[in-house]
Amino acid sequence: MSNTLATRGRISLTRYLIERERSADGQAPLPPALRLLIEVVARACKQIAYEVGKGALGGVLGEAGTGNVQGEAQKKLDVIANEMLLEANEWGGHLAAMASEEMATVFPIPEHYPRGEYLLLFDPLDGSSNIDVNVSIGTIFSVLRCADGVAPGEDAFLQTGDQQVAAGYAVYGPQTQLVLTVGQGVAVFTLDRETHSWILTDDHVQIPADTQEFAINMSNRRHWDAPVTRYIDELLAGKTGPLAKDFNMRWVAAMVSDVHRILTRGGIFMYPRDAREPEKPGKLRLLYEANPMSFIVEQAGGAATDGRTRILDLEPTKLHQRVAVFLGSKNEVQRVSGYHR
Numbered sequence: 001m002s003n004t005l006a007t008r009g010r011i012s013l014t015r016y017l018i019e020r021e022r023s024a025d026g027q028a029p030l031p032p033a034l035r036l037l038i039e040v041v042a043r044a045c046k047q048i049a050y051e052v053g054k055g056a057l058g059g060v061l062g063e064a065g066t067g068n069v070q071g072e073a074q075k076k077l078d079v080i081a082n083e084m085l086l087e088a089n090e091w092g093g094h095l096a097a098m099a100s101e102e103m104a105t106v107f108p109i110p111e112h113y114p115r116g117e118y119l120l121l122f123d124p125l126d127g128s129s130n131i132d133v134n135v136s137i138g139t140i141f142s143v144l145r146c147a148d149g150v151a152p153g154e155d156a157f158l159q160t161g162d163q164q165v166a167a168g169y170a171v172y173g174p175q176t177q178l179v180l181t182v183g184q185g186v187a188v189f190t191l192d193r194e195t196h197s198w199i200l201t202d203d204h205v206q207i208p209a210d211t212q213e214f215a216i217n218m219s220n221r222r223h224w225d226a227p228v229t230r231y232i233d234e235l236l237a238g239k240t241g242p243l244a245k246d247f248n249m250r251w252v253a254a255m256v257s258d259v260h261r262i263l264t265r266g267g268i269f270m271y272p273r274d275a276r277e278p279e280k281p282g283k284l285r286l287l288y289e290a291n292p293m294s295f296i297v298e299q300a301g302g303a304a305t306d307g308r309t310r311i312l313d314l315e316p317t318k319l320h321q322r323v324a325v326f327l328g329s330k331n332e333v334q335r336v337s338g339y340h341r
């Protein structure tokens with residue numbers, strides 16, 4: 001990561017967004033309603049960070065005893081984070097509807113609240129198998145526009161990732177950070193735990209085009225398709241193999257944390273389609289995970305594909321659609337995508 005704006009004193013999230021509203025550098029100015037919406041999401045992430053931080057002292061660990069639409073057991077913090085995002089965003093007047101990885105269908109803005117022009121999608125707590133073991137987890141979000149006169153039902157959310165107007169994530173780790181793009185590069189804010197504000201700590205995130213680090217769940221190797229097995233075998237062959245360099249492997253098992261490492265120092269993240277559930281094209285969700293992360297990664301100079309197609313070009317057909325994901329340092333994403341063709 002490198003800095004320009006971040007060296008000019010302490011810049012809060014609000015000030016950063018207001019500077020984007022006044023955009024003088026030829027970029028489309030950020031609409032004030034979108035700024036306010038992002039601020040509400042960021043505030044909810046702050047609240048979630050405090051809940052996460054309570055751990056066993058706050059009674060927030062363990063299973064909720066419920067299942068989500070994907071048939072996965074929900075953790076208490078999955079449910080708490082989902083509620084916090086809904087409550088924070090339902091009354092502000094910026095949204096027409098919300099959709100969450102944890103809910104079967106869309107959440108329309110209640111009639112007694114004003115309705116706005118945006119749609120918010122989120123994965124309230126990504127990597128939730130890490131919660132109880134105190135390893136970094138996060139919240140991912142994506143913002144779309146709801147076209148005039150369109151009812152904010154499920155179909156309104158089925159837009160290509162290219163149409164996102166903002167995307168971001170918060171990572172709850174040793175530091176709590178918010179990573180954001182409004183289509184003008186990627187900025188990182190660190191939560192100042194003394195003043196409770198998001199402070200800009202990097203406004204020019206760049207993913208190096210080359211890397212010697214990869215992230216994949218190796219235990220699934222026997223289920224992969226041939227192009228993925230070929231690529232991973234080449235990475236493992238190191239200096240003596242066709243790529244002629246050694247690679248290191250890291251896998252946190254929370255997409256937020258693995259992508260955050262890649263934004264920080266490069267790398268390639270992969271969750272390929274595999275043979276365990278042949279009817280599903282991958283594990284990760286297109287609208288809640290792959291699209292927002294791909295928007296961020298591309299804005300930082302990286303690339304993201306499903307092996308064949310740029311993720312941001314994929315036409316979604318359902319809200320909880322899954323997809324294979326290869327993202328990060330451009331040259332490696334291009335190499336493994338080339339093996340699929």
Ligand code: F6P
Binds near residue numbers: 271
């Ligand atoms: O959303 C699913 C998720 O938790 C991602 O955050 C993460 O990258 C992946 O699943 C981990 O999968 P696995 O449990 O197979 O390692």
